[in-house]
Amino acid sequence: MNITDPEQDPPLVLIVDDEKFTRLQLRLAMEQVGYRIVETSDGEQALFAYTQMQPDIVLLDALMPKMDGFTCSRQLKMLPGGDRTPILMITALEDQESVDRAFAAGATDYITKPIHWAVLRQRVYRLLQASRATEKLRQQTERARVSEERLRLALDAAHMGTWDWDLLNHKIRYSGTAAANIGIADNGVIETYESFLESVHPEDRQALKQIIAAAIAQQTDYEVEFRVIWADGSIHWIAAKGQVYYDETGTAIRMTGIDMDITDRKHSEAELQRQTLRSQLFADITFKIRRSLHIEEILQTTVTEVQKLLQCDRVVLFQLFSSGSGKVVKEEVVPGCAAIVGRNLYDPCFQQKYLDKYIRGHIGCVADIYNSDIKHCYIDFLKQFQVVANLVVPIFIKEKLWGLLIAHQCNAPRQWSTFEVELLQQLSDQIGIALAQAQLLEDETRQRQELTRANAELQQFASVASHDLQEPLRKIQAFGNRLKATYGDVLNEQGRDYLERMQNAAQRMQVLIDDLLTLSRIATRAQPFSPVNLTQVAQEVLSDLEILIQQTNGHVMLGELPTIDADAIQMRQLLQNLIGNALKFHQPDQVPIVKIYSKEFEDWQSQNSEEWLDTKLCEIIIEDNGIGFEEKYLDRIFNVFQRLHNRSEYEGTGMGLAICRKIAERHGGSITATSKPMAGAKFIVKLPIKHNRGD
Structure with missing residues (x-):
């Protein structure tokens, strides 16, 4: 979907983010709708690029x-044109203090992470629309001002639009332009002072008389702006300048001057004031609506603030059901107007075609239900709620119609202004965004609660495995050992074979339970992250594996490994499993050779980069010359209980690599491998070097 104006150059978007992947996502999101992109990685570069x-x-x-977004925003606003450039702050911070800080730093709006891309594109589109409209209005005002100055100079030079007032006879002679300005059609018309005052707007008449009297009495220039009413009833603004002349006795005998029609300029100024007021009201109400992420508070704040803004009798939020009926979920109503909050309503005229209109963004605006073309059934429906005039705006959540924001006038008809309609439409967009964010928060909270419950169940399982399962297993092992020691000589060969099988099965069960406990405790008994020297950890692991190395005649080459933020115990488990596997799965006719080394690099494609202080990653590589495997089984080997070889060939429970993967993922990383049968294997663990969190 392209939402740029084909008659204008595509908007230029400056993306400022220190994370490459986030910048890429933002670039793609903006380029999809036709915007041009400039991107920088820090605040100082952003100021230069701006x-x-x-x-x-x-x-x-x-x-x-270097420079955070708040500081950068303040400095951007001080650059030429920076006060007119909208700034959309992107942050993972949702607390009230951070929101206040963002607006105080000059941000026009803010959006929280994780980013909903459709919401972002609409937010950027709306901000660009408002910015362009304001700039266009400012340019129009500036052009009107320049035009007025030129006209003033032309009139002063050519004496156009002049008038001459005989103060002794109270007669005024106008030039053609001057006469036209105050609504007199003929050139050279002579009018009286009283008839001139009759053309002045009644609200300005007394003030104008006082200004004229003061100019005559104090011998000062006459300069004033006032309104006149033409014969057709239209109202126009006039700017007039004059000079008084006196005789030798000091008596005022004459005043001459010029006038001009400044109606267009006044309209532009009024429109700019309305635009500024609307922007301020919109910002104030939007802030109040979105400072909470709780749906109930958002809805109540909406009806309260809109009712205060419009000064109407009732404002309701009507949530629609798929059937076309709905419920009034929130209401703000003045005394004397019936309350309808909580009621389930069904409008018999609200058929599918009306619902389709609102889905397409239709706005219902009725100034007087009794003098309009709406259906009688709809009039009867509104009468029961004392409605005389209404304004209805749809609310969308993620492009789906959620309900309606409705303003009612109950005591008299009301002509809804364009300003009110447009402001309510913009507010409905913000309400939809706020509700979507609140819903995301509720979903996240629910998922967090489910995760907490799952972890509790996992901990409970670990407790059962640790106590209830191991206790009978210890008895089997103990009595098996006693049976072998006491009656081993008495049993025949088959009996001793049965006993040996039983003890082997009990030993495998013990190893399996230990591995299950290790897997469960990766999350439930994890330690906070702290700097861990992986070279030192690897050396300790090799010391523990000394007997296995001797038994296999293995040769291990350990390179320099980095220091990273990690759980030291889990790093030890990770390396011990991988190095142990490299020694265990060796080819019978070859001496096992294991290489352990690392690489560092930047990975802007990482999905978890917002959790890191920087984007630096490291790869820990364990390479061997063992039996290898078919890479088509790559996904399988990291699953629980998955084995590629019989237990008779190689010992193990099939959980070692599953434990490795869970440890890597818990550290914000990943694990993979490359291999060919009988050509060795290379296991690659990718981990962030720094974390900005303590778990």
Whole structure:
């Protein structure tokens, strides 16, 4: 979907984020709708890029090294044109203090992570629309001002639009332009002072008389702006300048001057004031609506603030059901107007075609239900709620119609202004965004609760495995040992074979339970992350595996490994499993050779990069010359209880690599492997070097 204006250059978006992957995602999201992109990785680069490129909007990450988004936003606003450039702050911070700080730093709006891309594109589109409209209005106002100055100079030079007032006879002679300005059609018309005052708007008449009297009495220039009413009833603004002349006795005898029609300029100024007021009201109400992430608070704040803004009798939020009926979920109503909150309503006229209109964004605006073309059944429906006039705007959540924001006037008809309609439409967009974010928070909270419950169940399982399963197993092992020691000589060969099998099975069960406990405790008994020297950990692991190395005549080459933020115990488990496997799965006719080394690099494609202080990663590589495997089994070998070889060939429970994968994922990393049968294997563990969290 392309939402750029084909008659204008595509908007230029400055993306400022220290994470390459986030910048890529933002670039793709903006380029999909036809925007041009400039991107930088920190605040200082952003300031330089802004002065060079003059972007139309800035997407600014709040938390960055060197210069954070708040500081960058304040400095951007001080650059030429920066006060008119919208800034959309992108942050993972949702607390009230951070929101206040973002707006205080000059942000026009903010959006929280994780980013909903459709919401982001619409937010950017709306901000660009508002910015372009404001800039266009500012340019119009500036052009009107320049035009007025030129006209003033032309009139002063050519004496056009002049008038001459004989103060002794109270007669005024106008030039053609001057006469036309105050609504007199003929040139050279002579009018009286009283008839001139009759053309002045009644609200300005007394003030104008006082200004004229003061100019005559104090011998000062006459300069004023006032309204006149033409014969057709239209109202126009006039700017007039004059000079008084006196005789030798000091008596005022004459005033001459010029006038001009400044109606267009006044309309532009009024429109700019309305636009500024609307922007301020929109920002204030949007802030109040979105400072909470609780749906109930959002809905109640909406009806309260809209009712105060419009000064109407009732404002309701009506949630629609698929059947076309709905429920009034929130309401703000003045005394004397019936309350309808909580009621399930069904409008018999609200058929599918009306529902389809609202799905397409239709806005219902009725100034007087009794003098309109709406159906009688709808009039009867509204009468029961005392409604005389209404304004209905749809609310969408993720492009799906959620319900309606409705304003009612109960005591009299009401003509809804364009300003009110547009403002309510913009507010409905913000309500939809706020509700979507609140729903995301509720979903996240529910998922977190489910994860907590799952972890509790896992911990309970670990407790059962640790106590209830191991206790009978210890008895089997103990009595098996006693049976062998006491009656081993008495048993025949078959009996001793049965006993040996039983003890072997009990031993495998013990190893299996230990591995299951290890897997479960990766999350339930994890230690906080701290700097871990992987070289030292690997050396300790090799010391523990000394007997296995001697038994296999293995040769292990250990390179320099980095120091990373990790759980030291789990790093030890990870390396011990991988190195142990490399020694265990060796070819019978070859001496096992194991190489352990690392690489460091930056990975902007990582999905978890927002959890790291920087994007630096390391790869820990364990390479061997063992039996290898078919790579088509790559996914299988990291699953629980999965084995590629018989237990008679190689011991184990099939859980070692599953434990390795869970440890890697818990550290924000991953594990994979490359191999060919009888050509060795290379296991690659990718881990972040730094974390900004303590778990």
